[in-house]
Amino acid sequence: MTGRLQDKVALIIGAARGIGKGIAKRFAEEGAKLVLADSETEVGQATADELGASFIAIDISKMADAEAAVALALDRHGRLDIVVQNAGIYPWQLIENTSPDDWDRVMAVNLRGTFNAARAALVPMKRQGSGRMLFTSSITGPHVTSPGHGHYSASKSGINGFIRSAALEFSGYGITVNGVEPGNILTEAIQEQRGAAFIKSMEDAIPLGRLGTPRDVANAFLFLASDDASYITGTTIVVDGGQLLPEGADFRILPP
Numbered sequence: 001m002t003g004r005l006q007d008k009v010a011l012i013i014g015a016a017r018g019i020g021k022g023i024a025k026r027f028a029e030e031g032a033k034l035v036l037a038d039s040e041t042e043v044g045q046a047t048a049d050e051l052g053a054s055f056i057a058i059d060i061s062k063m064a065d066a067e068a069a070v071a072l073a074l075d076r077h078g079r080l081d082i083v084v085q086n087a088g089i090y091p092w093q094l095i096e097n098t099s100p101d102d103w104d105r106v107m108a109v110n111l112r113g114t115f116n117a118a119r120a121a122l123v124p125m126k127r128q129g130s131g132r133m134l135f136t137s138s139i140t141g142p143h144v145t146s147p148g149h150g151h152y153s154a155s156k157s158g159i160n161g162f163i164r165s166a167a168l169e170f171s172g173y174g175i176t177v178n179g180v181e182p183g184n185i186l187t188e189a190i191q192e193q194r195g196a197a198f199i200k201s202m203e204d205a206i207p208l209g210r211l212g213t214p215r216d217v218a219n220a221f222l223f224l225a226s227d228d229a230s231y232i233t234g235t236t237i238v239v240d241g242g243q244l245l246p247e248g249a250d251f252r253i254l255p256p
Contacts, residue, residue: 001029001030001031002030003030003031004030004031004222004226004227004228005027005030005031005032005082005222005225005226006030006031006032007031007032007033008031008032008033008081008082008225009032009033009035009073009077009078009079009080009081009082010027010032010033010034010035010081010082010083010084010225011035011036011037011069011070011073011080011082011083011084011121012024012027012034012035012036012037012083012084012086013037013038013058013060013066013069013083013084013085013086013087013113013117014037014038014060014085014086014087014088014136015036015037015038015044015047015048015084015086016036016038016040016043016044016047017040017043017047017187017188017189018185018187018188018189018214019086019136019182019185019187019214019217019218020036020038020084020086020087020136021047021214022213022214022215022217022218023084023086023214023217023218023221023222024036024047024051024053025051025215025218026215026218026219026221026222027082027218027221027222027225028051028052028053030222030226032082032225033076033077034048034051034052034053034054035053035054035055035056035069035072035073035076035077036048036051036053036054036055036056037055037056037057037058037060037069037087038055038057038058038087039057039058039059039060039087040057041057044057054072054073054076056068056069056072059109060085060087060109060113060116060117061105061108061109061112061113061116062116063116063119063120065116066113066116066117066119066120067120069120070083070120070121070123070124074124079124079128080121080124080125080128080131081128081130081131081132082131082132082134082225083117083118083121083125083131083132083133083134084134084135084136084221084225085113085114085117085118085133085134085135085136086135086136087109087110087113088109088110088113088136088152088155089105089106089109089110089152090106090149090152091106091151091152092148092149093148093150093151094147094148094150095150098150098151102151103151106151106152106155107151107154107155107158110152110155110156110158110159111155111158111159111162114135114158114159114162115162117133117135118133118162118166118177121133122170122173122175125170125173125174125175126170126173126175128174129173129174130173130174130175131170131173131174131175131176132175132176132178132224132225132229133166133170133175133176133177133178134177134178134179134180134221134224134225135159135162135163135177135178135179135180136159136179136180136182136217137156137159137160137163137179137180137181137236138152138156138181138182139181139182139183139238139240139243139244140152140153140156141153141154141155141156141157141160142156142157142160142181142236143181143238143244144243144244156181159179160179160181160236163177163178163179163234163235163236164234167233167234167235168234171233176224176229176230176232176233177233177234178224178229178232178233178234178235178236178237179235179236179237180217180220180221180224180236180237180239181236181237181238181239181240182212182217182239182240183206183212183238183239183240183241183243183244184202184206184211184212184240184241184243185211185212185213185214185216185217186199186210186211186212186213187214190211199211204249205243205246205249206240206241206242206243207241207242207243207245207246207251207252208241208242209241210241211241212239212240212241216239217239220237220239223237224237
């Protein structure tokens, strides 16, 4: 590896498994000092142990928990260079069956969690005069959607709006704010919650012919966290294998 994050201190929220774990592993390979946070205590601690990282169990919808995660990073390493807010929930619910409490819970984790992570990390980053804030958005909401994802789509669209506003407000402090919009990524959750037919249908809809991996997404986060992206702020990178490109289902020019 090239040491692109050598000795940088990174707090990764939602790091126990899936995309978050992929980000943590990729950052560790590039020399980052890691603090991991997640609501799944046992799995999160196991991931932290595997990567030689510190771990804290939090609910990112609570500001006090976000502040506690930042405080742990400062206590262990004395600074905070990168924060990644990857925690999110996506219960499948048609709008007509979604209660106000259901709606509020998705917004609390996905959207308020984004605000909480940024607001907590802003304090040390502003003091340092530098920092990278990174958020997991999605192609679902900003670009596409499907039945059952009304609250999730709204929360991810909101994250993109927040990224632009925060990038503008924090630019004078030397802080960049960006995000990644994954498409369909083959995580444990997808394998557990969706059947083989669903996965095959998604593969058929993606020009590159496969679902993405957590590492595919992690590589985009690595770029945005590195010095290579020092002049990039207020934007997102789509990582979807070309899923957004076709006008219709019949897009392949070569036979199977």
